[in-house]
Amino acid sequence: xxxxxRVAAGLFALTLASVYWTYGFFWSGGxxxxxxxxxxxxxxxxxxxxxxxxAHELGHYLVGRRHGIExxxxxxxxxxxxFGTFGAIIQMKSPPDNRTAxxxxxxxxxxxxxxxxxxxxxxxxxxxxxPLPVALPPTDPVELNAALESVLSVLDLLLMPxxxxxxxxxxxxxxxxxxxxxxxFNNPPVMDLLGVVLLGAPPGRFDTLTxxxxxxxxxxxxxxxxxxxxxxxxxxxxxxxxAPRWSARVSRVLLLVAIAAGxxxxxxxxxxVLLWWMRANVGVETDRSSHLTRRARVLAAACVVVFFLTxxxxxxxxxxxxxxxxxxxxxxx
Numbered sequence: 001x002x003x004x005x006r007v008a009a010g011l012f013a014l015t016l017a018s019v020y021w022t023y024g025f026f027w028s029g030g031x032x033x034x035x036x037x038x039x040x041x042x043x044x045x046x047x048x049x050x051x052x053x054x055a056h057e058l059g060h061y062l063v064g065r066r067h068g069i070e071x072x073x074x075x076x077x078x079x080x081x082x083f084g085t086f087g088a089i090i091q092m093k094s095p096p097d098n099r100t101a102x103x104x105x106x107x108x109x110x111x112x113x114x115x116x117x118x119x120x121x122x123x124x125x126x127x128x129x130x131p132l133p134v135a136l137p138p139t140d141p142v143e144l145n146a147a148l149e150s151v152l153s154v155l156d157l158l159l160m161p162x163x164x165x166x167x168x169x170x171x172x173x174x175x176x177x178x179x180x181x182x183x184x185f186n187n188p189p190v191m192d193l194l195g196v197v198l199l200g201a202p203p204g205r206f207d208t209l210t211x212x213x214x215x216x217x218x219x220x221x222x223x224x225x226x227x228x229x230x231x232x233x234x235x236x237x238x239x240x241x242x243a244p245r246w247s248a249r250v251s252r253v254l255l256l257v258a259i260a261a262g263x264x265x266x267x268x269x270x271x272x273v274l275l276w277w278m279r280a281n282v283g284v285e286t287d288r289s290s291h292l293t294r295r296a297r298v299l300a301a302a303c304v305v306v307f308f309l310t311x312x313x314x315x316x317x318x319x320x321x322x323x324x325x326x327x328x329x330x331x332x333x
Contacts, residue, residue: 005073008072008073008075008076011077015076016046016050017078018078018079018080018085019050019084020042020045020046020084021042021084022081022083023042023045023046024041026082027045027214041211042211044210045212046084048124048211049085049219051215052113052116052117052219052222053088053113053222054074055116056109056110056113056223056226057074058112060074060105060106060234061073061090062108063104063108064096064108067096067104067105068097068101069095069096069097069105070094072090072091073090074090076088077089087222092284095285095286096286097290099242099286099288099296100241100290100291100292100296102240102241102284103292103300104296104299105237106236106237106241107234107237107238108299109226110227110234110303110306111299111302113219113223113226114219114310117215118194120216120219121194121213121217121220123212124212124213124216125209125216126198127210128203128207128208128210183317183318184206184316184317186315186317187202187203187312188217188220188221188224189309191203205319220309221315224312225271227303227310228258228307229247231282232275232283237284238300238303239251240283240284240285240286242292244286244288248282251281251282251283255272255276255281256272259273261313265316
């Protein structure tokens with residue numbers, strides 16, 4: 001085994017442990033090493049999410065290698081906050097020879113990851129429980145935000161104008177005495193559709209997702225972000241291959257749109273700033289004179305469908321639950 005493959009394997013193991021630990025302590029509110037129930041839920045979430053991420057990266061790697069693109073193994077990034085990982089990166093050591101190679105390599109990752117994410121929703125949604133807001137989330141959002149701020153202090157300074165604008169527009173709820181702050185994970189369209197089929201109705205605003213369903217939700221979020229047609233995101237590869245003359249201009253415009261969309265969800269501005277800082281807002285060049293195959297065009301259309309099935313303008317928001325509603329809900333149960 002080469003050194004880079006050993007490093008990749010070690011990072012995968014660290015990321016798996018990070019996802020397991022993060023779910024247990026942040027989202028289950030227990031000890032994933034001492035409580036068997038928490039350990040079981042943490043393992044379910046970690047295996048499901050790493051399965052989604054693994055399918056995504058393996059799709060890129062296998063299709064890229066089939067087209068003769070020299071690529072590094074996927075390097076997973078552990079991050080013991082939020083959901084335990086920042087995803088993974090693959091370095092292209094040689095450029096794609098033609099537009100079809102670029103498009104198919106870019107499309108393979110999100111399409112493969114989406115298949116596994118949708119499977120997680122199919123498996124996990126039937127276990128969705130009725131509303132119990134007191135349990136959402138186990139970790140106090142104020143404490144969680146404080147922890148994130150300590151890690152992302154520089155980014156917070158960059159996004160401060162957006163946060164102030166959100167507060168002035170009333171997009172940040174005011175927490176009064178006795179109110180309960182609750183993190184809300186809004187449904188992607190595919191979750192609404194599957195909810196109707198499996199549950200008779202989409203999951204409710206205060207419903208609790210199973211660990212596997214939550215992993216499917218995270219997979220949908222990451223798929224949608226990756227399919228945004230900016231620079232070296234997967235959607236940027238697809239657009240760069242489909243319309244190479246327009247891709248750079250569209251990428252610049254959408255980068256500004258993403259920053260402005262931070263008013264709805266600061267995550268959009270975060271990713272836009274990160275892409276700009278890493279210079280990943282500049283797409284990959286390939287032979288513009290080459291033609292796309294019919295298969296490549298079908299994959300591009302599939303990416304568009306998957307994007308609209310997974311896209312959420314405001315994936316996460318903080319809501320406030322009045323104490324009287326909380327009391328009524330607990331009493332009903």
